[in-house]
Amino acid sequence: MTELRDAALASKAWPFEEARRVLKRYAKAAPEKGYVLFETGYGPSGLPHIGTFGEVARTTMVRRAFELISDIPTKLICFSDDMDGLRKVPGNVPNQEQMKEDLNLPLTKVRDPFGTHDSFGAHNNARLNAFLDSYGFEYEFASATEYYKSGKFDEALLKALHEFDKIMEIMLPTLGKERQETYSPFLPVSPKTGHVLQVPTLERNLEKGTIVYEEPDGERVEVPVTGGNVKLQWKPDWGMRWAALGVDYEMFGKDLIPSAELSSKICRVLGTQPPELFNYELFLDEEGQKISKSKGNGLSMEEWLTYAAPESLSYFMYQKPKTAKRLYFDVIPKAVDEYHQQLRAYPGQDLKAQLNNPVFHIHGGDVPASDMVVPFSMLLNLASASSAEDKATMWGFIGKYAPDATPETHPGMDAAARYAVRYFNDFVKPEKVYRAPDVQELAALEDLVAALKSPEAALEQIAKKNAVMGNDEPLPEADYGDEDFLQSIVFAVGKNHGFEPLRDWFKAIYEVCLGASQGPRFGGFIALYGVDETIALIEKALAGELG
Structure with a gap:
């Protein structure tokens, strides 16, 4: 364990670099709360998505790295901002008119358009939990509604009330003039309508812990800032949450850097060191x-x-x-x-x-063995050559290539065969474009067929290539079950027909025989697909029967 920890402390892998930043926070003493707290945030106005997965997965990697270099216990909280008011109706949910009626209500008060939970927030929280559980993440779920209403945030909210002016000094310069006139870090939850109101704070009573605001109908209302009667605007809320919970580490997208800087300032105003922050780059489309x-x-x-x-x-x-x-x-x-x-x-x-x-x-150090006896890219080309419609077709070839492999003994391989068929039919097949060979390619492909049919022809091609390259090594044994021998045949034919660079020869094979501009190591493909099957494939291509 000492050797592992020493190696982890020196490792340049980014999760260990991040973990060491967290450890520096407690170089002098362990945290008073008894553990290091990692946090991820989730906005339940929409369903969990690939960014949610990435954030929890990456944070978990840092947490595991920290646990290798320190004996301080850790926790990961997945925090749902489910007390936010619904500002617009998502386009991908049913019952749109009902959702419009519930605009501005907290997400945990918005009726569930799917009809399966007490609220839209509860529905999305359940989806989040199921989502995280299905991937085996270890975490504690936290609901903003529950934390506000139970009083877990009361102390921090009262502190925010006392530091109201300092928070405003931080926030107002970041807002437009019109927004400055109405902005308040406190969003009261109307006792009349239940709406989360974006209205100015007119009065503050520090002794009573209350604010006064004006309802849309003009009535002035006084409410406590505790007990779930108000919610903070999201940037002050983020900083308050860090302070209240003692969050030690959080990551976020690059687009939130300005927001994180403001929240860090607010966290300090509330008397707490902000967490170690890590911003990641955003995902781009094609x-x-x-x-x-x-x-x-x-x-x-x-x-x-x-x-x-x-x-x-x-x-x-x-x-x-x-x-x-x-x-x-x-x-x-x-x-x-x-x-x-x-x-x-x-x-x-x-x-x-x-x-x-x-x-x-x-895998958190518990690394499994790979049972992929065939690369995924090779499976795609196999599906292409065989026009596979199901994984059983794929296993017919895989079983010949690796006789000891079965769907039962190689479940990862079995799943990959299923995935490959789906991927081929949805993305590769619609884009396949075969072309006829030119004169040079035609002659080379004919010689390749001859070499695959006859050991003598194969060895003649290899000997000719060796002579051209000044290579006097002995000829290999003609073994059509050996993918290296098959690859040497393909290589030799390309060299003997003057392809320069040689990748043009392989590109020609792919385009003429597989309908794609790139593909696998072709010797390995022949071994997997079968020599006779490859001969038939090339002959069909030369006869113009594949296009």
């Missing part, structure tokens, strides 16, 4: 535009998980969080294959390399 829930651009979490396992999404989230990443369908196969490459590499790595390996952080 065109480089920021992903927006309202626009519906980019890739949703549900879409990713239709075509790949959640571990591949965690891998994508781990990679360079400070770098903007394009999040669209084409990134899925690469993420899946890189994730499994890291799984396979992990057992042979030394401790330093293991701590820098993304799979250590994805």
